[in-house]
Amino acid sequence: MKIKLILCLIVVVRGNPTNSSCKEIHLNNKPHKKHVLGMGLNRPYQLAYDHNEHKVFFSYNIGNDTEDTFQIGYIKKDHIKHENVPDVVNGFAIAVDNKDNIIYFGGSEGIYKQHLKPNSTVEKILSNHNIWDMFFKHHLYFIDYPSQHLYKCIHGKSGIETEHQKHIHEKIYQYVIDGDDDTFITNETGLYLIKNGTTHRIFYGEPTVFRAIEVNNKGVAYFSAKDGIYVADKTSNKLEIVVHIKNIFGITFDKDDNIIYSSPYEIIKILPERCK
Template sequence: MNSFQHHPVKQIRENTRRQVILADVNIPYKFSLDRSKNHLFFCINADEFSEQSFHSVVLELHGGSTTIVPGIRNGFASAVDHASGSVYLGGSDGIYKYNYQTKDVITPSLIGEIDIFDMYFQKYLYFVDTANQNLYTYKNNKVTIVPELKDHQILHFVIDVDDNIIFVNGAGIHILPKGEKSAILYDNRNINIRGATTDINGLPFFIAQDGIYKIGDNMELVKILILENGYGLAFDKDNNIVYSDERTVNKLIPCDKY
């Protein structure tokens, strides 16, 4: 075994340095990263003078410029199709495609009259509705519930490189293996997980209030980074970790890049 497997937290801490990309932002959450353009999509809590609770934000990772997407109400969730470069944004009124030229959503919405809580793209678009916490697919302009999971309430989810669906709810972390009819409870520890994603290799990672976790070589849940108040998580084109706490967006840069 290598040192990462023995002491993953120690290795991450010693071999990387934190770069603050965006500071003084109000709970950056629900990360999706367009690696082809190096743009991070996420939501923030709106200020007290706004008519909305959330805003969708676009952050250019290299330059640090930010834009609030104006055409979506309570923009919250996001997903990126890395093959085509399409970006999807979900809010109180449904799901929209993002237009880089106008820096706004394309209207009308792809899916309307549904509040979106979480999204992920793997071959096609998956999303969770806020009201019932069910998981759906959007394929060929048709919305279909994932039947194997219709009895599970889902908060966060991700699809890994093997097309397994990994999801989080109040009972813990569950896995629906590809082709199976029922999900397996993977870990029922009381970990306050706030998001799930995959790295550039399609391996699943989770961000919790107390840190970042991965599924280890022996299928155990391993903490790789300690955080005081984690919220959002993504991986850039070089597989660097991009994460947030309640006030900053950060990137972990390998020490040899300094």
């Protein structure tokens, strides 16, 4: 993918943003209030949350109408203006290890990592891969583009090495491991659950647009589709909607498991409050 540098219009405001008119929605049938964390962004994807510094990381499009070119940015706590992560070429994918305070960035030229502490630098750890998506649990997993195959990063004698996860043989778009160590994947035919220790796929739904799959701090997998956010009912092997929100691009969770999601131009946190 060709990289271009262009100017992106942003709204510059410092302080804790509030909405001029309260927007109330119902999450799990309980009233919640939307709080805008960031705005003026073009399709923010791949959200991730730093539990220590309370930063929201994301990728967003800085390209034109005919070519997508991505940059990784972040928003600090109580700021609405975003800043950019340097040195990641066409950065698109993000995964965070909040236990060891490390964040990983994936771009068109490989994978980078940064320690989540002040004045830390971005370090490239893997080359020769174009990264589509990433997920961290005990190990860093990534989906390569354009093959759409799944790999696991391991520590080898010469540094980071990759293992092709051959039990997932098909092309996939998303991959997560939940709190039961079960795996969810999406491919061109739909959403599937793979129980821990097996290769059998349990079908969860017809092909649809899942722009994000994320696991909260309790290990529950959440799925954002065209009409809202869903969770999996493992008893019936079906998805259940928890909140109706259209056109979601990314999803993550703060330290208290409040949902943070992105619309085409904003990043929003949902808090259990009523509009007054």
